[in-house]
Amino acid sequence: MKFFIDTANLEQIKEAQDLGVLDGVTTNPSLMAKEGISGDENVINHYKAICAIVDGDVSAEVISTNYEEMITEGEALAKLDDKIVVKVPMIKDGIKAIKYFSKKGIKTNCTLVFSAGQALLAAKAGATYVSPFIGRLDDISTDGLGLIEEIRLIYDNYSFPTQILAASVRNSAHILGCAKIGADVMTGPLSAITALLKHPLTDSGLATFLADHAKAAGK
Numbered sequence: 001m002k003f004f005i006d007t008a009n010l011e012q013i014k015e016a017q018d019l020g021v022l023d024g025v026t027t028n029p030s031l032m033a034k035e036g037i038s039g040d041e042n043v044i045n046h047y048k049a050i051c052a053i054v055d056g057d058v059s060a061e062v063i064s065t066n067y068e069e070m071i072t073e074g075e076a077l078a079k080l081d082d083k084i085v086v087k088v089p090m091i092k093d094g095i096k097a098i099k100y101f102s103k104k105g106i107k108t109n110c111t112l113v114f115s116a117g118q119a120l121l122a123a124k125a126g127a128t129y130v131s132p133f134i135g136r137l138d139d140i141s142t143d144g145l146g147l148i149e150e151i152r153l154i155y156d157n158y159s160f161p162t163q164i165l166a167a168s169v170r171n172s173a174h175i176l177g178c179a180k181i182g183a184d185v186m187t188g189p190l191s192a193i194t195a196l197l198k199h200p201l202t203d204s205g206l207a208t209f210l211a212d213h214a215k216a217a218g219k
């Protein structure tokens, strides 16, 4: 399973990259705004800065909601770097845009997916990635991981090449759940990735090993 980090924060992206387990980055307009990035030029420069840090795919979301403008915006984003994946919302014009980008060989990430039907449509249009938001489904007492299971089944039934990018991941349990189901990718915050490191028996075991070593060495 690929690990993407879901942030526009350069320090966190560097930290995840340095850990050696990062396969890509996802951003969205809210995450860009959180970092205080606004204005076309600043946004473009920020995407370039992210691409300079990571080796894998970097999702950059279009702001337009009509077909023609999505195409113009997406083509400009795709020209920035080979790593750029054009992130397109799950709306009617978005599906048409994904089909267009797919024919042109431009990578896409269909975002804001909350149902298996939407995921089926995204795959039919040729999306490279589909992003079901599991955390936001859990927030409204719906089974986010259950949606990942449904999409996995449907994509496997027809061998769709679209990769399931489990998004809105909030914690390490979400990551493990996605791994068990067989999501191709998960995107989440750095805290969810580093939480995978933690186990109290690891901490106490290491403390004992180090204490025993020190005792044997007469320290």
Ligand code: E4P
Pocket (backbone or CB within 6 Å): 006, 026, 027, 028, 111, 131, 133, 135, 136, 167, 168, 169, 187
């Ligand atoms: C997906 O790519 C989105 O950026 C993201 O995962 C949304 O997560 P949130 O629900 O934590 O905002």
